Amino acid sequence: MPRPALRSRSLRRIYVKLPSGKTAIHYERKKNDISKCAMCKKPLHGVKTNFLHKYGKSEKRPERPFGGYLCSSCLAQLIKAMVRQ
Incomplete structure (x- = not known):
């Protein structure tokens, strides 16, 4: 059984075939x-x-308004719509 820190499902399991023919599990974020x-x-x-x-x-x-939330083209459309109102 793996140690408790590795039992978390926040780590993905990678099955690696070893030269001996056994399968080992590697854990990766x-x-x-x-x-x-x-x-x-x-x-x-x-x-x-x-x-x-x-x-x-x-x-x-x-570093612009709505940066990381809207793409630049959608931001341009939003600004135009706000100005036109």
Whole structure:
């Protein structure tokens, strides 16, 4: 049985075939999903997803209004709509 820290489902299991023919299980941290725009659901560019503790706040997402939440094209549409009202 694996040690308690490895029983968590937050780690993904990778089955590795050893030269002896046995199968070993390697445990690896799961990767996060890519951030998507809230309006059009396209992947956001310039938004980091994994190991965020290594980066500062300005490196994790774009420094503009709604950065990390809306893509630039949807933001442009939103600003135009707000100005036209």
